[in-house]
Amino acid sequence: MNRIYADYDLETPGNLADTAAIIAGEQSSGTFMQLEGETDELKEAYGARIESIVETGAASKPSLPCRVAGRKFTRGRIRLSWSLANMGPSLPNVLATVAGNLFELREVSALRLLDVELPPEFAAAYPGPRAGIGGTRKLAGVPVGPLIGTIIKPSVGLDPLQTASLVSRLAEGGIDFLKDDELQANGPHCPFAERVKAVMKVLRDFADRTGKKPMYAFNITGGMDEMKRNADLVRDAGGTCVMVGIHSVGLPAVTALRQHTDLPIHGHRNGWGLFSRSPDIGISFIAWQKFWRIAGVDHLHVNGLRNKFSEDGTSSIASAGQCLTPLFDGDRDFRVMPVFSSGQSAEQVEDTYKALGSTDLIYCAGGGIMGHPHGPAGGIRSLREAWQAAVEGISLETYAVTHPDLRAAVETFRSRLS
Amino acid sequence: MNRIYADYDLETPGNLADTAAIIAGEQSSGTFMQLEGETDELKEAYGARIESIVETGAASKPSLPCRVAGRKFTRGRIRLSWSLANMGPSLPNVLATVAGNLFELREVSALRLLDVELPPEFAAAYPGPRAGIGGTRKLAGVPVGPLIGTIIKPSVGLDPLQTASLVSRLAEGGIDFLKDDELQANGPHCPFAERVKAVMKVLRDFADRTGKKPMYAFNITGGMDEMKRNADLVRDAGGTCVMVGIHSVGLPAVTALRQHTDLPIHGHRNGWGLFSRSPDIGISFIAWQKFWRIAGVDHLHVNGLRNKFSEDGTSSIASAGQCLTPLFDGDRDFRVMPVFSSGQSAEQVEDTYKALGSTDLIYCAGGGIMGHPHGPAGGIRSLREAWQAAVEGISLETYAVTHPDLRAAVETFRSRLS
Numbered sequence: 011m012n013r014i015y016a017d018y019d020l021e022t023p024g025n026l027a028d029t030a031a032i033i034a035g036e037q038s039s040g041t042f043m044q045l046e047g048e049t050d051e052l053k054e055a056y057g058a059r060i061e062s063i064v065e066t067g068a069a070s071k072p073s074l075p076c077r078v079a080g081r082k083f084t085r086g087r088i089r090l091s092w093s094l095a096n097m098g099p100s101l102p103n104v105l106a107t108v109a110g111n112l113f114e115l116r117e118v119s120a121l122r123l124l125d126v127e128l129p130p131e132f133a134a135a136y137p138g139p140r141a142g143i144g145g146t147r148k149l150a151g152v153p154v155g156p157l158i159g160t161i162i163k164p165s166v167g168l169d170p171l172q173t174a175s176l177v178s179r180l181a182e183g184g185i186d187f188l189k190d191d192e193l194q195a196n197g198p199h200c201p202f203a204e205r206v207k208a209v210m211k212v213l214r215d216f217a218d219r220t221g222k223k224p225m226y227a228f229n230i231t232g233g234m235d236e237m238k239r240n241a242d243l244v245r246d247a248g249g250t251c252v253m254v255g256i257h258s259v260g261l262p263a264v265t266a267l268r269q270h271t272d273l274p275i276h277g278h279r280n281g282w283g284l285f286s287r288s289p290d291i292g293i294s295f296i297a298w299q300k301f302w303r304i305a306g307v308d309h310l311h312v313n314g315l316r317n318k319f320s321e322d323g324t325s326s327i328a329s330a331g332q333c334l335t336p337l338f339d340g341d342r343d344f345r346v347m348p349v350f351s352s353g354q355s356a357e358q359v360e361d362t363y364k365a366l367g368s369t370d371l372i373y374c375a376g377g378g379i380m381g382h383p384h385g386p387a388g389g390i391r392s393l394r395e396a397w398q399a400a401v402e403g404i405s406l407e408t409y410a411v412t413h414p415d416l417r418a419a420v421e422t423f424r425s426r427l428s
Numbered sequence: 429m430n431r432i433y434a435d436y437d438l439e440t441p442g443n444l445a446d447t448a449a450i451i452a453g454e455q456s457s458g459t460f461m462q463l464e465g466e467t468d469e470l471k472e473a474y475g476a477r478i479e480s481i482v483e484t485g486a487a488s489k490p491s492l493p494c495r496v497a498g499r500k501f502t503r504g505r506i507r508l509s510w511s512l513a514n515m516g517p518s519l520p521n522v523l524a525t526v527a528g529n530l531f532e533l534r535e536v537s538a539l540r541l542l543d544v545e546l547p548p549e550f551a552a553a554y555p556g557p558r559a560g561i562g563g564t565r566k567l568a569g570v571p572v573g574p575l576i577g578t579i580i581k582p583s584v585g586l587d588p589l590q591t592a593s594l595v596s597r598l599a600e601g602g603i604d605f606l607k608d609d610e611l612q613a614n615g616p617h618c619p620f621a622e623r624v625k626a627v628m629k630v631l632r633d634f635a636d637r638t639g640k641k642p643m644y645a646f647n648i649t650g651g652m653d654e655m656k657r658n659a660d661l662v663r664d665a666g667g668t669c670v671m672v673g674i675h676s677v678g679l680p681a682v683t684a685l686r687q688h689t690d691l692p693i694h695g696h697r698n699g700w701g702l703f704s705r706s707p708d709i710g711i712s713f714i715a716w717q718k719f720w721r722i723a724g725v726d727h728l729h730v731n732g733l734r735n736k737f738s739e740d741g742t743s744s745i746a747s748a749g750q751c752l753t754p755l756f757d758g759d760r761d762f763r764v765m766p767v768f769s770s771g772q773s774a775e776q777v778e779d780t781y782k783a784l785g786s787t788d789l790i791y792c793a794g795g796g797i798m799g800h801p802h803g804p805a806g807g808i809r810s811l812r813e814a815w816q817a818a819v820e821g822i823s824l825e826t827y828a829v830t831h832p833d834l835r836a837a838v839e840t841f842r843s844r845l846s
Contacts, residue, residue, distance in 0.1 A: 011616070037611060038584055052585035056617060074706055077738055095617040096584045102649050102676035103613045106698050110610060110673070114701025114737040121701075166456055166514045167470035192528060193455060195521045198429070199474060199513040231520050234652065234684035255528070258520035260678015266652035280524050283532025283539075285702065288492055288709045292702060319532040320495050 012129035013091040015061065016108040016297075020088050021073050021120035021290070023080025026063050029117050030088045034058035036115060037092070037107055056096055061089040072119035073290040083119050099135035101261045101301055104128065113291055120290035126297045132304050133338040136265065139308040139346050141274035143334075143370050146308060146347055149250040149274065150186050150225040155401070157186040157225070158393045159374040160386075161351065165191030169200055174208035180379075181216045181224050183387035184394075187372050190229035192255050192280040202228070202240055210247035217248075227253035227276035227309075234263055241271040250274070254307075257281040261305045268306025276349070277307030287320060295329045299346075303337060309347045309372060315361050317352035326350070327365040334368055347372055354378050355389075356419035359396035360406045369401065383418045392419035430547035431509040433479065434526040434715075438506050439491050439538035439708070441498025444481050447535050448506045452476035454533060455510070455525055474514055479507040490537035491708040501537050517553035519679045519719055522546065531709055538708035544715045550722050551756040554683065557726040557764050559692035561752075561788045564726060564765055567668040567692065568604050568643040573819070575604040575643070576811045577792040578804075579769065583609030587618055592626035598797075599634045599642050601805035602812075605790050608647035610673050610698040620646070620658055628665035635666075645671035645694035645727075652681055659689040668692070672725075675699040679723045686724025694767070695725030705738060713747045717764075721755060727765045727790060733779050735770035744768070745783040752786055765790055772796050773807075774837035777814035778824045787819065801836045810837035 022029040038057040065086040072083050090108075097103035104126070113121050141149065150157055160180060162173055180188060196202035209226055217223035230240040230252045237259070241252050253276035254264065268275060285292045299310055312330045315323035329348065336343030348371045350362065355378030363369070375393060382389030395416040399409035410417040440447040456475045483504040490501050508526075515521035522544070531539050559567065568575055578598060580591055595606060614620035627644055635641035648658040648670045655677070659670045671694035672682065686693060703710045717728055730748045733741035747766065754761030766789045768780065773796030781787070793811060800807030813834040817827035828835040 038582070052582060056582075056585040075738070077740070093617075095615055096611065097613060097615045100613065100615075100650055102651075102673065103611075103615070105676045106610050106613075106649065106673045109702065110698035111737070112701065113699070113705050114739060116736060116738045118738075164456070164470060164474075167474040192524050193514065193521075195515060195518065195524075197512075197514050197516045197518075197521070199511075231524065232518055232680070233520075234680045237680070255520065255524045258523045258678075259680050260676075262650070262652045262655070262677050262681045280528035281531070283530065284527065284710060287531050288706050291706045291709070318534060319529070320493070320534045320536075321532060322495070 011093050011095045012131060013093055014104060014108070014129065015089060015091045015127040017087060017089050017124040019085070019120070019122045019124055020118065021069075021083050021085040022118055023072065023076055023078045023083055024117055026065060026084055026086045026088065030060045030063055030090070032115065032117050033112050034060055034090055036111055056093060059091045061091050063088050074119050076119040077116045085120070087124070094129060094131060099131040101132075101136070101265075101305055105261070105301065109293060122289070122291065123293045123297050125294065126300055128300065128304065130338055133342055133344065136304045137268045137306045138304055138342055138344040139306060140268060140272060141308045143345055143347050146225070146274050151222045152186050154369065155394075156369045156397055157372040158184075158390055159187030159189065159372045160185060160379045161189050161191050161374055161376050162194065163191065163376050163380065165193045166197070166199065170204040170208040173200065173205055174212045177209050177226070178212045178216070180386055181213065183385070184390045185224050187225045187227070187374070189227035189253055189276060189374070192229065192231070192278045195229045195231045196236070196240070202230070203243060206243055206247050206249065210249055214248050223248070223250065225250045227251040229253045231255045231258050234266060237263065237267055238270045241267060241273060245271065245273055251276055253278055255280050256302050256307065261301060264302065264305040264307060274308035275306060276309040277302050277311065279311045283319070295325070296332055299329065299332055300337060303333075303344045303346050307346060309349050311351060312348045313352050314350035314354045315358040315365070317354070319352055323365070327362070330366055330371065334370055349374060355423035356392040356396035356406070356416055357423040359393065360400045363397065363400035369397065373397070378419070378423060381422070382415070383422055384415055388415045388418065391415040429511050429513045430549060431511055432522060432526070432547065433507060433509045433545040435505060435507050435542040437503070437538070437540045437542055438536065439501050439503040440536055441490065441494060441496045441501055442535055444483060444502055444504045444506065448478045448481055448508070450533065450535050451530050452478055452508055454529060474511060477509045479509050481506050492537050494537040495534045503538070505542070512547060512549060517549040519550075519554070519723055523679070523719065527711060540707070540709065541711045541715050543712065544718055546718065546722065548756055551760055551762065554722045555686045555724045556722055556760055556762040557724060558686060558690060559726045561763055561765050564643070564692050569640045570604050572787065573812075574787045574815055575790040576808055577605030577607065577790045578603055578797045579607050579609050579792055579794050580612065581609065581794050581798065583611045584615070584617065588622040588626040591618065591623055592630045595627050595644070596630045596634070598804055599631065601803070602808045603642050605643045605645070605792070607645035607671055607694060607792070610647065610649070610696045613647045613649045614654070614658070620648070621661060624661055624665050624667065628667055632666050641666070641668065643668045645669040647671045649673045649676050652684060655681065655685055656688045659685060659691060663689065663691055669694055671696055673698050674720050674725065679719060682720065682723040682725060692726035693724060694727045695720050695729065697729045701737070713743070714750055717747065717750055718755060721751075721762045721764050725764060727767050729769060730766045731770050732768035732772045733776040733783070735772070737770055741783070745780070748784055748789065752788055767792060773841035774810040774814035774824070774834055775841040777811065778818045781815065781818035787815065791815070796837070796841060799840070800833070801840055802833055806833045806836065809833040
């Protein structure tokens with residue numbers, strides 16, 4: 011039977027081989043003494059296997075508080091594997107295996123899950139993204155180039171009619187994609203059903219008039235039945251996308267939603283800092299995004315260059331690159347659209363395109379659109395112009411000379427963030 | 429409208445008040461420039477409010493890598509609040525608010541969510557634990573004292589008949605509670621339906637003969653429909669408990685399961701180290717357990733004294749104490765049973781009882797039962813005797829003199845763990 015693989019960055023007061031064996035043991039027998047039923051045959055068939063160990067460094071102090079004393083804390087990369095017979099192609103149970111009771115082991119002074127490799131049985135067992143890149147482009151009416159997007163702000167406080175009024179302005183300004191803020195779901199101050207009704211009236215009217223219906227990702231994050239009901243409500247109103255906070259809803263809910271609705275699922279990763287912020291504990295997005303793609307999201311947030319968070323641009327680009335990399339061979343390759351956001355404006359576009367080499371993405375700007383000196387329409391034009399320049403290999407400065415919206419964006423937003 | 433409150437431990441290269449304001453802003457307007465719709469009235473009604481700031485220390489270096497330079501990194505406790513009008517009584521959306529895009533803010537060099545306070549609207553909106561402490565006691569036939577429990581080990585590898593055979597031995601030995609390991613769910617090597625069939629035949633026969641049916645927490649962690657189906661399967665076979673890995677399944681799935689089944693839900697927190705291990709990032713279990721209790725679990729894991737993980741005993745006892753503390757006024761107080769486990773034996777019982785002052789708990793031992801010199805029955809007796817001594821205020825040593833199973837346990841397990 012096929013195996014699943016997991017790579018870790020590990021630090022330990024012991025030696026790497028012993029600690030790797032402890033982790034492997036904890037994830038296959040897990041008690042503090044040899045048990046009578048724990049035969050060699052059983053261990054061979056179902057025990058976690060240590061595939062490789064590479065030492066990468068050492069320090070005199072533990073990176074995380076550690077109850078096991080030591081004078082030397084050795085760091086390295088380890089690769090473990092498990093038979094699929096242990097858990098079957100089940101994401102929640104793979105998670106319990108590769109990211110279960112390991113982080114808190116006393117023999118570990120740092121542990122990060124760097125990557126996972128899941129066999130093709132997962133492609134067969136799970137729906138994966140339904141719309142993906144092609145489906146999203148079709149629904150949004152954007153056959154080439156990035157989807158230029160924005161987030162409704164202020165994130166909380168606007169009522170349904172105020173939201174719809176802002177949507178109208180942005181649609182007139184040429185926006186391709188809009189989304190609720192992750193803080194805006196179904197609260198009493200802006201009930202979901204009323205928001206959908208008001209916003210979709212605007213977007214349907216706009217589409218009737220222009221032939222283009224911008225995609226709006228309605229945040230349905232909530233209870234299981236509530237999410238299904240609200241996805242139906244969006245579809246029935248002519249909507250084309252729903253959004254969930256992946257960490258708020260969990261893997262089984264995303265899959266259940268995927269099986270319930272044909273709409274693209276916009277995967278917001280708010281709370282991601284908890285997994286990513288420390289170099290000594292957590293899960294790399296390289297590993298994490300695979301779970302959510304298999305579960306069924308179509309879009310995944312990746313921050314962006316020079317964002318307002320602590321993630322550096324290299325990491326954002328690597329995450330986006332992974333979203334665009336097939337997970338499995340064949341037609342169902344589970345590629346999804348990376349979503350750039352957080353402090354983005356025309357200013358970062360050239361570097362983003364150079365680093366990523368693709369326009370299969372959603373490029374969201376908040377202040378970069380609403381704060382543009384020529385208004386939202388100018389902000390949206392400045393972003394399209396920046397992408398046009400990038401794709402044609404013309405520098406931002408050169409293109410800005412003949413494009414006043416782009417020029418204004420460069421002057422306004424450059425050097426705002428380091 | 430009522431408010432929700434959250435307490436944080438924060439470190440910043442800036443000053444605490446400014447950074448608290450940035451966090452509050454990010455969680456209510458969230459862009460890098462003042463927007464036109466962001467009026468003072470709107471901010472007053474829907475903006476997060478800073479309730480208090482208490483400086484606790486300072487350091488010359490950031491605790492986490494930080495993109496904002498500084499010479500002094502100030503640490504403190506901050507308390508924020510939000511109107512319930514923002515998100516309504518919805519756990520997934522509260523999570524996006526109190527533990528969303530905060531951890532990765534560049535102005536933050538450490539951030540932990542310490543506690544949350546949720547108003548009574550949550551008791552009305554959510555099912556909470558159905559069986560709780562009383563229901564669990566009734567189903568397990570243990571009116572007083574702790575439920576003595578164990579985990580089927582090896583965690584993976586035993587087939588359904590081997591599992592049932594071990595269950596039979598443990599039932600004969602007097603066990604109150606058994607559970608699947610978190611690595612054992614519905615894998616090809618031990619299919620769930622076959623395991624339930626084999627195990628429940630043993631337990632039904634035992635109950636017919638003795639009048640006591642030990643509670644077995646079957647690990648149903650999996651897809652949404654799969655969990656519901658498997659909970660029904662357990663119920664139909666006469667089973668009395670199901671288990672989920674809370675981090676594997678997420679809040680909406682726990683609530684959906686709670687609404688679907690009357691069986692107690694045993695909440696395993698494998699993967700908890702990711703939230704708890706670093707003092708500089710994460711969520712305290714004091715905050716975290718509230719979410720899962722409201723969502724609907726009946727039991728929650730808390731480790732235990734001198735466990736094999738990195739959590740210290742004080743933290744385990746505090747977690748257990750919280751599980752036994754009412755969340756809301758009135759009959760539906762959402763108390764749940766704490767589950768002690770990890771390297772537990774008769775050795776830790778006296779100290780556990782002294783620290784907690786309650787026997788409303790499940791006390792799980794693996795090696796502490798299976799590795800007892802007198803076999804599993806001796807191990808189980810040693811645990812009952814240790815609790816009897818603790819409750820009667822007799823020292824372990826004194827009680828051991830006249831109780832050979834307890835004496836053997838003390839000799840075998842003492843000093844195994846520091």
